[in-house]
Amino acid sequence: MQKIKVFISSVQKEFAHEREMLYEYLSTDALLGRFFEPFIFERLPALDQSPSEMYLGKVTHCDIYIGLIGRHYGYEGTDGISPTEREYDHAVLHHKTRLIYLGNVDEKEIHPKEKAFIRKIEKSIVRKMFSSVTELKSCVYASLIHYLCENEIIRTGPFDATYNATATFDDLDLSKVAEFVRIAKLKRGFPLSVESTPEIILTHLNLMNAVRITNAAILLFGKQPQRFFITSEIKCAHFHGTQMSKPIPSYQIYKGDVFQMVDQAVDFVMSKIDVAIGTRDQGARVPVTYEIPRAAVAEAVVNAVAHRDYTSNGSVQVMLFKDRLEIWNPGTLPFGITPAMLRIPHASIPANPLLAEPMYLAGYIERMGTGTGDVIQLCRNAGLKEPEFIQEESFRVVIWRKVGDKVGDKVGDKVGEKLTINQQLILKYINADSRISAKELSEKIGISQRKVEDNIRKLKNIGLLRRIGPAKGGHWKILHATD
Numbered sequence: 001m002q003k004i005k006v007f008i009s010s011v012q013k014e015f016a017h018e019r020e021m022l023y024e025y026l027s028t029d030a031l032l033g034r035f036f037e038p039f040i041f042e043r044l045p046a047l048d049q050s051p052s053e054m055y056l057g058k059v060t061h062c063d064i065y066i067g068l069i070g071r072h073y074g075y076e077g078t079d080g081i082s083p084t085e086r087e088y089d090h091a092v093l094h095h096k097t098r099l100i101y102l103g104n105v106d107e108k109e110i111h112p113k114e115k116a117f118i119r120k121i122e123k124s125i126v127r128k129m130f131s132s133v134t135e136l137k138s139c140v141y142a143s144l145i146h147y148l149c150e151n152e153i154i155r156t157g158p159f160d161a162t163y164n165a166t167a168t169f170d171d172l173d174l175s176k177v178a179e180f181v182r183i184a185k186l187k188r189g190f191p192l193s194v195e196s197t198p199e200i201i202l203t204h205l206n207l208m209n210a211v212r213i214t215n216a217a218i219l220l221f222g223k224q225p226q227r228f229f230i231t232s233e234i235k236c237a238h239f240h241g242t243q244m245s246k247p248i249p250s251y252q253i254y255k256g257d258v259f260q261m262v263d264q265a266v267d268f269v270m271s272k273i274d275v276a277i278g279t280r281d282q283g284a285r286v287p288v289t290y291e292i293p294r295a296a297v298a299e300a301v302v303n304a305v306a307h308r309d310y311t312s313n314g315s316v317q318v319m320l321f322k323d324r325l326e327i328w329n330p331g332t333l334p335f336g337i338t339p340a341m342l343r344i345p346h347a348s349i350p351a352n353p354l355l356a357e358p359m360y361l362a363g364y365i366e367r368m369g370t371g372t373g374d375v376i377q378l379c380r381n382a383g384l385k386e387p388e389f390i391q392e393e394s395f396r397v398v399i400w401r402k403v404g405d406k407v408g409d410k411v412g413d414k415v416g417e418k419l420t421i422n423q424q425l426i427l428k429y430i431n432a433d434s435r436i437s438a439k440e441l442s443e444k445i446g447i448s449q450r451k452v453e454d455n456i457r458k459l460k461n462i463g464l465l466r467r468i469g470p471a472k473g474g475h476w477k478i479l480h481a482t483d
Helices: 016-028 051-061 083-093 112-122 133-150 174-188 198-204 215-221 258-272 294-307 339-343 353-361 371-381 406-415 421-432 438-445 449-461
Strands: 004-010 036-039 064-069 097-103 128-130 234-238 250-254 275-277 288-290 316-320 324-329 388-391 395-400 465-468 475-478
Touching: 004 016, 004 051, 004 083, 016 036, 016 064, 016 133, 051 083, 064 083, 064 112, 064 133, 083 097, 083 112, 097 133, 128 133, 174 198, 174 215, 174 353, 215 258, 215 353, 234 258, 234 294, 250 258, 258 294, 258 316, 258 353, 294 316, 294 324, 294 353, 294 371, 294 395, 339 371, 339 388, 371 395, 421 438, 421 449, 421 475, 438 449, 449 465
Parallel strands: 004 036, 004 064, 064 097, 097 128, 234 316
Antiparallel strands: 234 250, 275 288, 316 324, 324 395, 388 395, 465 475
């Protein structure tokens, strides 16, 4: 395919760095480099031809004219016109696509002729402002992608909205569709009734046309979604320590539709973390408090499933360590969104909007665009360190666990002992479940059963722990200062 020629025009001295950046970016970017061939004067070899003729010739044969406009008007020819304005006029004459970017500078600093040039530009096209090289890069990227789409050189559309080439209506489980409507109507007031035909329901959700179904329909309601998307799965692992190491004590791969996978992954985590059982003092129901709020775990897992890159060979990974929970999502944040922006109110730009909307309707997402904020607040309320959001090759959420608690401090005061982390953890888990076994303590803490038994022996020797009843059928008692 013949590349699209891009002429980059500006007062050279004022925008030397920006020109070089754009040339390198358009030449080497994995996507843009496939389609665009940039030109700047600095890369022109010595030729027996006047610069003015060369420039205008390049404008004549280019497809896109990019103009960087700033403070200075530049060298004026005998007619009083600068090379940049002459190149722009030539682009207008030959009906070139013009992309103009205006540096964010104080208007008082702009040359009078440059101001007149800007006014002329604004009469015919919309120009974009930029304050930094990074912002200019983002603006140019967005404009060039728009150009490719408008000219149907590439066809863009979210993965979930693409009609699947091989799947048919028979590949959907219609009982799942009916159950979804029942839940969505209850939780969000979904307008259609369970008596509506599956075709009407799926069409309403933009998941099918007259004969074809989308990728999102398969992921949401498919009989066997992994038959079409083999990496649509969640891998869950539990490590006793703080690092990934083998053997892995507990490892599961969950498949099915997105609702099933989320439920299974969340249950995996909740079954491995600490839980405190209260009393009926405040009511008939016994309060149950998890070490990490279930809602925070669910929100992070749902976000990974809804926002992941389904064209990637990677899978969502949920890894529970001694000190943290990590949820890995194959993909990147939306263009223009940074990890820091996830900590404040930000735009909701789901990578898979047709997948996210039904998950919202079914109650898996509480409010569109507030997921990361909700995770932060839930962790704060639980007394946990604020979670981290990290963008590397994959996107990663880190939710920190509580390591030890005040139980060890309270009983440690009795004998003036400073307890180790493992001893504090043993007391913590015994405080939550007095019948917990040494094997279960070993699994929760991430140390061998022998070390658990050694630490229990030390706790007994210093008068902090007592066994009540036989080894099987008995229970532990934590001894406090008054015991």
